[in-house]
Amino acid sequence: QQQVKQSPQSLIVQKGGISIINCAYENTAFDYFPWYQQFPGKGPALLIAIRPDVSEKKEGRFTISFNKSAKQFSLHIMDSQPGDSATYFCAASISGSARQLTFGSGTQLTVLP
Amino acid sequence: DAGVIQSPRHEVTEMGQEVTLRCKPISGHNSLFWYRQTMMRGLELLIYFNNNVPIDDSGMPEDRFSAKMPNASFSTLKIQPSEPRDSAVYFCASSWRTGPGIYGYTFGSGTRLTVV
Numbered sequence: 001q002q003q004v005k006q007s008p009q010s011l012i013v014q015k016g017g018i019s020i021i022n023c024a025y026e027n028t029a030f031d032y033f034p035w036y037q038q039f040p041g042k043g044p045a046l047l048i049a050i051r052p053d054v055s056e057k058k059e060g061r062f063t064i065s066f067n068k069s070a071k072q073f074s075l076h077i078m079d080s081q082p083g084d085s086a087t088y089f090c091a092a093s094i095s096g097s098a099r100q101l102t103f104g105s106g107t108q109l110t111v112l113p
Numbered sequence: 114d115a116g117v118i119q120s121p122r123h124e125v126t127e128m129g130q131e132v133t134l135r136c137k138p139i140s141g142h143n144s145l146f147w148y149r150q151t152m153m154r155g156l157e158l159l160i161y162f163n164n165n166v167p168i169d170d171s172g173m174p175e176d177r178f179s180a181k182m183p184n185a186s187f188s189t190l191k192i193q194p195s196e197p198r199d200s201a202v203y204f205c206a207s208s209w210r211t212g213p214g215i216y217g218y219t220f221g222s223g224t225r226l227t228v229v
Contacts, residue, residue: 034218043117043204043220044156089156093216100146100169101218103156 004092006104013111019077021107023090026071030092034101035064035075038087047088048075080111117221119205125227131193134224137186138207142219147180147190148204150223156204162188195228202226 006023013019023033034049050057050064050073057064063076077084090104118137126132138145146161160170162182170180177196182188192199206220 032216041222043206043222045220046218100158100161102158105155 004090004102004104006090006107008107009105010108011110013080013109015080015082015111015113017080017111019075019080019084019109019111021075021088021090021109022072023074023092023104024070024072025092027092027094028071029094030102032093033064033066033073034091034093035062036089036091036103038089038106044089077109080109082111082113085109085111117205117207117219119203119221119224121224122222123225123227125229126195128196128228129194130228131191132195132199132226132228134190134203134205134226136188136190136205136221138188138205139209139219140186142207142209143185144208144216145182145188146206146208146218147188148206148220150202150204159190159203192226195226197228200227 004023004025011019031052035047036044037047038044048059048062048064050066052068055066061078064073066073088107088109091101093101117139120135144163147159149157149159157172159172160180161168165182165185178192180190202223202225204220204223206218208216208218211217
């Protein structure tokens with residue numbers, strides 16, 4: 001099964017709060033888990049990514065938590081800012097010559113000022 | 114680096130007409146992907162090329178859709194004849210190997226297609 005399930009569909013957070021987006025997968029062959037951020041009128045852009053040999057990766061205010069046994073991973077945005085308002089997609093891929101990505105359905109995040 | 118360049122940005126066409134979307138990947142990227150984004154179905158992979166060769170076109174919805182990559186710097190996605198249900202944003206992306214087992218993806222800004 002190639003599907004990646006993402007929740008919630010939408011999220012509203014106050015400025016300074018923590019935004020949490022969750023994803024789950026079925027295919028244990030997935031070995032690369034990126035998160036993409038998309039602003040209106042733009043293409044998705046890589047935000048942060050993790051491989052299953054680590055349980056957490058942090059870049060600035062963005063952290064990925066990875067639970068291999070539960071086949072789940074999540075994005076945490078600390079100190080959320082209005083400029084973080086965008087659609088976030090989790091994705092997963094299997095080792096291969098091109099790393100074909102399977103995307104989650106997306107989460108529309110709104111950070112209120 | 115100009116990024117992945119797609120054209121046109123917007124296309125409005127009548128049902129039954131042929132539509133051609135264009136993509137110029139980043140130089141040096143050896144894989145190219147075409148995605149379709151809709152509210153209902155999210156981001157769907159249509160087809161991808163590796164070194165200009167189509168590898169997986171299982172996501173192409175129907176025979177009305179075709180894609181080509183005649184060289185490393187250009188790809189097209191054609192819909193003939195177009196139908197209203199083809200209305201979506203079509204993204205092109207290219208990727209490269211940044212390290213052992215790690216690939217970077219860059220998306221274009223997309224083409225918003227409206228078929229009336």
